[in-house]
Amino acid sequence: MRFDAPLSSTGPLATGPLANGPLSGFRVLDLADETGLPCTRFLADLGADVIKVEQPGGDPTRARPPFADDQPHPERSLYFLHWNANKRGITLDLATPDGQDLFRQLTRTADVVVETFRPGTLEGWGLGYEVLAAENPRVIVTSITVFGQTGPYRDYNGDELIAFSLGGVMALSGEPGGPPCLAPGELASGMASTHAALATQVALFHRIKSGKGQHIDVSVAEAAAHVGGYGVPYYSYFKQKAERVTHGHTSFELHDVYACKDGGVRVYVLARDHWRTFLDWIGSPEELRDPLFEDQDMRRDNRDLIDPYVQEFCKRFTKREFYAEGQGRHLAMTPMRTPGEFVESEQTTAREYFVEMKHPVVGKYRQARAMHVFSESPAEMRWAAPLVGQHNEEVFVGELGLSKEDLIRLRASGVI
Amino acid sequence: MGPIEGVRVVELCTGAAGPTVCKSLAEYGADVLRIESRTRPDTHRGGPNKARWNKSPSFAKLHRGKKSITLNLQMERGKQIVRDLVAVSDVVVENFSLGVVDRWGLGYQELRQIKPDIIFISLKGLGSTGPHASHITWGPNLLCLFGMTYLWNDESATVPTQEARVQHPDFMAGVAGAAAVMAALLYRERTGKGQYIDEAQIEVGANLFGPQYLDYIVNGRDPLPTGNRRPGAAPYGSYPCVDGPERWCAISVKSQDEWERFRVAIGDPDWCRDRQFATPLARERNLEELDRRVGEWTRQYTGQEVMSRLQAAGVAAAPIQDVEDQFLRDPLAKERGLFVVVDEPEMGPVVTEFPPVRMSETPPVVDRPAPLFGEHTDQVLREVLGLDEKEVAELHAEGVLD
Numbered sequence: 001m002r003f004d005a006p007l008s009s010t011g012p013l014a015t016g017p018l019a020n021g022p023l024s025g026f027r028v029l030d031l032a033d034e035t036g037l038p039c040t041r042f043l044a045d046l047g048a049d050v051i052k053v054e055q056p057g058g059d060p061t062r063a064r065p066p067f068a069d070d071q072p073h074p075e076r077s078l079y080f081l082h083w084n085a086n087k088r089g090i091t092l093d094l095a096t097p098d099g100q101d102l103f104r105q106l107t108r109t110a111d112v113v114v115e116t117f118r119p120g121t122l123e124g125w126g127l128g129y130e131v132l133a134a135e136n137p138r139v140i141v142t143s144i145t146v147f148g149q150t151g152p153y154r155d156y157n158g159d160e161l162i163a164f165s166l167g168g169v170m171a172l173s174g175e176p177g178g179p180p181c182l183a184p185g186e187l188a189s190g191m192a193s194t195h196a197a198l199a200t201q202v203a204l205f206h207r208i209k210s211g212k213g214q215h216i217d218v219s220v221a222e223a224a225a226h227v228g229g230y231g232v233p234y235y236s237y238f239k240q241k242a243e244r245v246t247h248g249h250t251s252f253e254l255h256d257v258y259a260c261k262d263g264g265v266r267v268y269v270l271a272r273d274h275w276r277t278f279l280d281w282i283g284s285p286e287e288l289r290d291p292l293f294e295d296q297d298m299r300r301d302n303r304d305l306i307d308p309y310v311q312e313f314c315k316r317f318t319k320r321e322f323y324a325e326g327q328g329r330h331l332a333m334t335p336m337r338t339p340g341e342f343v344e345s346e347q348t349t350a351r352e353y354f355v356e357m358k359h360p361v362v363g364k365y366r367q368a369r370a371m372h373v374f375s376e377s378p379a380e381m382r383w384a385a386p387l388v389g390q391h392n393e394e395v396f397v398g399e400l401g402l403s404k405e406d407l408i409r410l411r412a413s414g415v416i
Numbered sequence: 417m418g419p420i421e422g423v424r425v426v427e428l429c430t431g432a433a434g435p436t437v438c439k440s441l442a443e444y445g446a447d448v449l450r451i452e453s454r455t456r457p458d459t460h461r462g463g464p465n466k467a468r469w470n471k472s473p474s475f476a477k478l479h480r481g482k483k484s485i486t487l488n489l490q491m492e493r494g495k496q497i498v499r500d501l502v503a504v505s506d507v508v509v510e511n512f513s514l515g516v517v518d519r520w521g522l523g524y525q526e527l528r529q530i531k532p533d534i535i536f537i538s539l540k541g542l543g544s545t546g547p548h549a550s551h552i553t554w555g556p557n558l559l560c561l562f563g564m565t566y567l568w569n570d571e572s573a574t575v576p577t578q579e580a581r582v583q584h585p586d587f588m589a590g591v592a593g594a595a596a597v598m599a600a601l602l603y604r605e606r607t608g609k610g611q612y613i614d615e616a617q618i619e620v621g622a623n624l625f626g627p628q629y630l631d632y633i634v635n636g637r638d639p640l641p642t643g644n645r646r647p648g649a650a651p652y653g654s655y656p657c658v659d660g661p662e663r664w665c666a667i668s669v670k671s672q673d674e675w676e677r678f679r680v681a682i683g684d685p686d687w688c689r690d691r692q693f694a695t696p697l698a699r700e701r702n703l704e705e706l707d708r709r710v711g712e713w714t715r716q717y718t719g720q721e722v723m724s725r726l727q728a729a730g731v732a733a734a735p736i737q738d739v740e741d742q743f744l745r746d747p748l749a750k751e752r753g754l755f756v757v758v759d760e761p762e763m764g765p766v767v768t769e770f771p772p773v774r775m776s777e778t779p780p781v782v783d784r785p786a787p788l789f790g791e792h793t794d795q796v797l798r799e800v801l802g803l804d805e806k807e808v809a810e811l812h813a814e815g816v817l818d
Contacts (some may be wrong), residue, residue, distance in 0.1 A: 024602055028606060042592075068635065082630055129776075151747075153727075161647050165666035166735070171577065172580035172581060173580035183580070186624055191772075195771060205605070206599060206778050216773060223772040225769050232769055237766050257560070265560075330531070334558075337566060339567065339639050340563075341563070347547060350546035350547055354629070367633070371620050373614040375611045377611065
């Protein structure tokens with residue numbers, strides 16, 4: 001898995017299609033912001049020809065930090081770089097009649113449109129689902145919005161924080177009595193995008209036999225309710241809800257983080273035989289030998305008794321030592337790593353999770369590859385995120401058949 | 417008639433991530449055959465305690481719409497039945513510890529001999545290759561390993577973490593696995609080829625942290641926790657509400673325009689005009705004081721009231737809902753049908769989350785309960801494998817169907 005496409009200083013980056021990817025041959029028009037980017041990156045990684053359609057001047061997500069060398073610039077956003085690898089990029093002002101006409105033409109060549117505008121926005125531009133389906137009855141339009149296309153909040157303002165807050169997990173974060181803390185990594189958008197990638201492919205599969213496209217409506221706030229665990233069925237059956245528990249004084253709550261010599265380690269003891277092995281490892285203190293503690297609920301009820309032993313024990317190790325010793329005993333013990341420590345870790349390196357890429361402005365760097373390793377149709381990293389309007393000529397002239405003069409006119413009038 | 421009706425999936429799974437792959441496919445019409453063991457019942461089935469079998473809310477969430485077949489995989493005949501099922505199936509999903517299905521003779525290399533175009537996905541915490549492939553990990557272990565636990569914290573943290581106790585990335589890994597299977601099904605439609613898919617659950621979780629890793633790789637800076645701070649946003653985060661010490665709302669103001677609307681929506685109090693809150697930079701610099709002032713305002717209302725007042729002015733706000741709020745008070749969940757009630761045979765009505773997806777032609781369907789332990793064993797042996805009643809009775813007598 002290596003990036004080795006020729007890089008010319010004068011022409012565009014080589015962006016030939018992945019011939020043998022799982023989704024090779026499908027074309028996706030990408031109108032997605034933060035809430036939908038993981039969906040279109042997923043489709044691009046698997047070989048779909050994803051064309052990112054940006055507003056003239058560049059997509060607003062190009063303003064998202066961090067920036068390469070801390071220099072804010074549309075081609076230096078590392079956020080944009082991560083989410084737009086393997087895509088081509090064009091610019092198009094969808095608020096103009098020419099922009100709308102060109103988008104309708106593009107829709108005729110596309111299998112999928114992924115969009116994240118507030119409901120009604122595309123309709124306002126004459127590009128709603130009905131119009132696009134009339135252009136191309138086989139097209140699948142996947143809309144990913146915070147609150148969905150229907151319902152009481154349809155026209156509300158929202159983002160990752162708002163969606164995550166409605167979803168139930170936010171209420172379980174943070175310390176009791178303190179403000180709940182937003183998860184890093186935009187989980188709600190990530191979950192919505194993952195469901196969207198699944199549903200979009202289900203629709204492509206359905207289309208093989210039916211010949212029909214469709215409109216898919218994904219809600220980020222609803223997706224947020226899918227991130228967590230079993231709170232919903234437990235509440236409905238037992239009428240009990242989970243409460244926040246303190247992490248401040250580590251409590252033997254099955255999977256706590258404990259301080260060690262150089263950071264934190266997670267101690268996860270669930271099964272009976274894991275408890276026995278763990279007890280043996282920490283030296284079988286007299287007080288903890290009671291077989292009653294083999295029951296998970298008993299351990300939880302007696303955390304004040306158990307906890308000091310665990311705290312004392314963990315302090316003897318570095319993160320690495322604790323990880324090696326714990327896993328050596330087949331226990332679910334792991335170090336609490338920083339992002340950099342994950343990048344540098346043995347397993348990450350062995351699996352070539354970070355792949356070398358080249359970008360005309362950022363230069364050589366490594367970035368995370370596709371999530372899955374396919375044996376027959378590898379999801380190869382092909383090229384870095386497109387520059388602003390990098391493929392305008394290739395797409396508008398080469399594929400839609402506009403003349404170079406048309407292109408100049410459209411550029412001059414700000415359509416592209 | 418689901419959109420992927422006719423796709424048959426053999427589930428050799430434990431825990432949550434693998435079962436979620438199959439559940440997600442079942443929601444679109446796949447015929448999922450879950451292989452279980454009576455001698456080693458899954459934790460979510462209720463473990464060795466028979467009194468808990470068929471009465472597990474988590475099992476309901478993970479297994480709705482599937483069929484359950486009990487087999488003793490210690491016996492050669494039990495393994496052979498799995499091979500016979502794979503021969504007439506499209507997909508195998510497995511997430512046992514590394515090497516287990518190979519020891520059973522049910523790994524990809526064996527099964528592709530039986531069914532050359534089989535799509536076989538293995539889910540492991542850390543993947544199926546590499547020096548740590550055999551490590552024992554649960555979701556929360558993975559969050560520690562890829563940096564999320566560390567980052568889910570305040571800037572000035574003294575406690576280990578602010579992380580919620582959730583099973584992430586299990587469910588996301590399950591849905592992502594289903595998406596990968598769909599890609600392989602589309603590829604098979606085009607080429608006739610099946611394949612092996614290696615999913616490391618940690619790599620699904622880590623995918624969302626690409627920008628943070630790039631900050632380290634490109635800039636040499638290991639990112640620090642940021643709590644509820646996001647650049648360019650203030651007020652932003654959690655604020656207290658009137659109806660109890662653990663009642664909170666969220667507000668997100670990300671531009672000067674939104675700030676002006678926020679200011680008006682809260683009645684344009686004098687403090688809003690203070691220079692220390694006049695510009696985005698000033699507000700970020702004086703965030704503590706700003707949060708205190710905003711909290712004084714939100715503390716007069718419930719989360720729903722804060723949402724209504726601010727959203728009326730076009731400002732993003734919402735209550736921070738717990739599961740009870742979602743159930744009893746959330747108009748979004750109610751009107752869009754986020755929750756679905758299905759009668760479980762031995763539990764009565766149990767509510768689970770409907771997929772966050774609506775489709776104009778082929779919507780997902782959740783209308784069947786989770787299977788009782790071994791509920792479909794006889795049916796599948798007869799209808800799928802064509803065994804007669806006498807053969808099935810013999811298999812029962814020999815203990816093959818335990």
